[in-house]
Amino acid sequence: MPKLSRPAGSTRSGASAGDHTIRDIARLSGFSRSTVSLVLNGDPRIAPSTRRRIWDVIERVGYQPNCMARSLARKRSMIVAVVVPRVSARIFSDYYFSESMSGINETLTANGYRMIIQMVTENFLKTGMHLRLFRERQIDGMLLVGTLDTDDYVEEVFESGNTAVLVNSWRPGYSCVVADNFEGARRVVDHLASMGHRRIGYISGLDSTTVGLRRSEGYKQGLADCGLESVEECVGYGDFSEQSGYEAARQILSSAERPTAIFAGNDMMAIGCVECAREMGISVPGQLAVVGADDIALSSYFRPKLTTLRQPMFDIGCLATELLLGKLSGTSEWPVEKVVPTELIVRESCGAECAERTARNRTEDTTDG
Amino acid sequence: MPKLSRPAGSTRSGASAGDHTIRDIARLSGFSRSTVSLVLNGDPRIAPSTRRRIWDVIERVGYQPNCMARSLARKRSMIVAVVVPRVSARIFSDYYFSESMSGINETLTANGYRMIIQMVTENFLKTGMHLRLFRERQIDGMLLVGTLDTDDYVEEVFESGNTAVLVNSWRPGYSCVVADNFEGARRVVDHLASMGHRRIGYISGLDSTTVGLRRSEGYKQGLADCGLESVEECVGYGDFSEQSGYEAARQILSSAERPTAIFAGNDMMAIGCVECAREMGISVPGQLAVVGADDIALSSYFRPKLTTLRQPMFDIGCLATELLLGKLSGTSEWPVEKVVPTELIVRESCGAECAERTARNRTEDTTDG
DNA sequence: TTGTATGCGTTATCAT
């Protein structure tokens, strides 16, 4: 039974209204700190009556547990680090990443977690930040978005026994969520071929990324499936930037027998490609069909509106986070690879207005090489 | 002098390579925990020799201090919370905010701080999260971006004695960084008038935001300065969304004597406005000059390229963060209001190709209303 | 069901 102890002179100077500790609650309620702690964490073996009494005090004084202290004791911070490549100085403005970030953040907060953002800077690499975050900051898990095949820290994170998941990149044996860019790219070519194109060009992104590589592979497979041959002058190499798309397009479009369609490895390169065609007096989609990939916000505002292979980055972020939290809470198998479908969004730049119709009218006999 | 104590069986099971505590360092170096702590924090009154010896051990075993424990003891977390309005479910995709976020994040990390993001959700309001963050998470400071005049929590944050700064919003007596949208809007009107426009319309954003209000006021002032009268049919009311811009434009452009120019309260509304004009068969900029505001990335990709009143959100984010950190470290006066200039970016949608020329040819005698 | 004692890893206060 609780002892009737007075609050005593427990108000420390400068302490604002709700600045209490678990000690205060124990004293005010007449129970021990442990009991209060158990109540706080919803332990079922506390008598309903005492639970009530303790909660009354907690709410009366507006007590809030201190996360730092809790984390220290529990050795869990309820914080997840999101590691993003330093594509530009302004990562948040990059639509591709910002979209997944939104999904991640929402899922995290919905589950009581917080996120901190870590860019892959030189300092990150040099100081071994990928492991320090676990030790120093006590982060519970890590989300690695859009890593490169050449990023060595990825292996170290997984092999260190910490829990992490790859967001839209893939490595054998590690948990990840990726979009099916192979199948998607294949379908882009298929779509183009079904519209009568026989000479279909390609501007690659970075093949050191899973996304870029899969799109490149899908492009080749698509060509093969349609009985089309791969022409070297029709493919250029970019790095996902608008400028690189522009340059690759100039090269491709200058070739002796230029393609009637070009599939760009992402939307920004597709835009660069369109700009280039425009300058060369080649109308899009009239004389050249262009298809991008990602479906960034810009795609529907650009003219001609970009036909693109949509990648659901928001959903991918959500899914990856769910996987991570699932692992942290014990549920969910491990490791697990989740692949989400891509979607061909047909707009103006490819010259076809309705994807469904085109797809339905098409039959297997497209392999007329 | 250090005692020669052996490492003893201090290796706990499951401890990875660098999983040591300050105790281990003390034992291994032969000094006390206090001394190690002092060395760690660069206290000058430790003998260079011992400092060396301790650092040797630290680096040899790869010791990393635990942030949680440190924060608990120091009562400082080195974490700043960024509070953003829930304009959409996907805050990061909103260019306006993402840009400032980049500035904030960079400045924060450059100074050893981390950021956590807090959206203003119903839960945020209901649970008094704005104050809980200080207590529970022990955050050191708060950055409030784009708050509404109706947001009551703002006052509470500042009055609670915690340190915070407003990012692109203003309240009397509180520290903030704002863009000079009043002067900027004034100049937009001035520019339009100097091009011969006498009937200049306006689509307002939310006047409950500092940004929106200042632009509205600047618009009126600009009209007055140019000796132009404000015509009611020429102004519409939007909420910063493309859709609202579209609708306001339809109303304005349907009026008996429609304006020859429209200044929209932000770029998205300007885009909506252009789309509407297009549908109504009004060419831009031929029959209607349109000017937006913010200079979001889309502005230069949209056709016609948007003339816009640029607001340096990245810089604003940096500045606000510097102010906050300055206050936290004792330097920097308080409170302080910083206003940064806006810039008129002249592109296609206003029908003027060169701002400088126009500006130079213009003299004071524009007040011929 | 509840209380006691101890630990979490660090900093800070006071000695020496």
Place this chain on the structure above:
DNA sequence: ATGATAACGCATACAA
């Protein structure tokens, strides 16, 4: 210049 010890606020075996 360095060391012993008490916070910091909470969680958790273990005891009762």
